[in-house]
Amino acid sequence: KAGVTQTPRYLIKTRGQQVTLSCSPISGHRSVSWYQQTPGQGLQFLFEYFSETQRNKGNFPGRFSGRQFSNSRSEMNVSTLELGDSALYLCASSERTDTYEQYFGPGTRLTVT
């Protein structure tokens, strides 16, 4: 099976712009979770989608949003970018929401200037 894919891998944006990141889960996986990873805060949970519904949400401002499509692919959007949004954004897929097994993609490195 192909692994989790994320596009784009690298992105440079300017403050105030918005960005959309994409994640394709492993075939058959219906749960997709998003994380933000920074050197200072580590891996922080953004949100989880299962069958097109948001099931869990982390403590991030409303500028961070996501959605999941019927084919389980997911996108996350960050509006009005701030310098502090520079991070590695990771997507992970799993078969169900109550499983420990999450498989991560390579991440999208976002730099905000």
Place this chain on the structure above:
Amino acid sequence: QKEVEQDPGPLSVPEGAIVSLNCTYSNSAFQYFMWYRQYSRKGPELLMYTYSSGNKEDGRFTAQVDKSSKYISLFIRDSQPSDSATYLCAMKWGAQKLVFGQGTRLTINP
């Protein structure tokens, strides 16, 4: 106080040494305890998991969970340069989110 605490290191040891990585946590509801390994410029990969208390061994790796002390450990025996990576502990219960530690950067020196 964070739900999961992990010493970020960095930790540097000679090849062949036994490595001990640890995390403490505060939420007694956690049921699943995982260790992920993350190489530079890669996403984390699941290394080991343990359900509830106890030990689990997989080759050179041993995971231990002590729920009474809210303490988990990962031991790496006969460490190799290829083990150089960041190791993240993670915990979960039910359908709740995965909670990660800060990650420990480990370097094995040849």
